[in-house]
Amino acid sequence: MLKFARKLRIFSLIFSGNCRKIAMSTNSTSTHMERTQASTRDQLLAKVLVTEIKSLSPRVKGFRLRVTDNSKDQKLSFKAGQWVDLYTPGNVIGGYSMTSSPVQLSETGIFDLAIQYSDHPPTLWMHTKCKVGDSLFVRVGGDFYYSPSTVLDVRDLLFVAGGVGINPLFSMLQHRAWLQDHYQKGP
Secondary structure (H helix, E strand, O other), X not given: OHHHHHHHHHHHHHHOOOOOOOOOOOOOOOOHHHHOOOOOEOOOOEEEEEEEEEEOOOOEEEEEEEEOOOOOOOOOOOOOOOEEEEEEOOOEEEEEEEOOOHHHHHHHOEEEEEEEXXXXXXXXXXXXXXXXXXXXXXXXXXXXOOOHHHXXXXXXXXXXXXXXXXXXXXXXXXXXXXXXXXXXXOO
């Protein structure tokens, strides 16, 4: 029982104060923008270039995106667990969680997405028409993220997810691993 209570405390530390109630529609025909209208979004709309597409499973493709218009004044960044509004041609917008660590973006200008096939228009476009060299636009959003400053001394983490719901958690785990490695070795 003590072990469970400790894990519950860790879960509480990770997510307390970082999540706001997100107004989600149960209507399956609603758009990403409608489902996430109450969520926080950055103002920056960044241009990205598709640099790699690979099959991760029979139904999931991985997309590597490089930011092409980062400047010193406005630089795309995200917190582990957040998602992007991804603008496909015709300004059809889909929402996809990053699978990479925020550090990868800050150090290389590159971030990764894993998108499961569906007939939802932006997802269908990404799976059937998107190709290496395509330019798209993204905006970071979301109120569910990992706040490392509150848990650097915590060793055990508990995550539960299924399907592509693993994406934000994978980003969190990668970021946690980087932080642990960085702080154990020193800057």
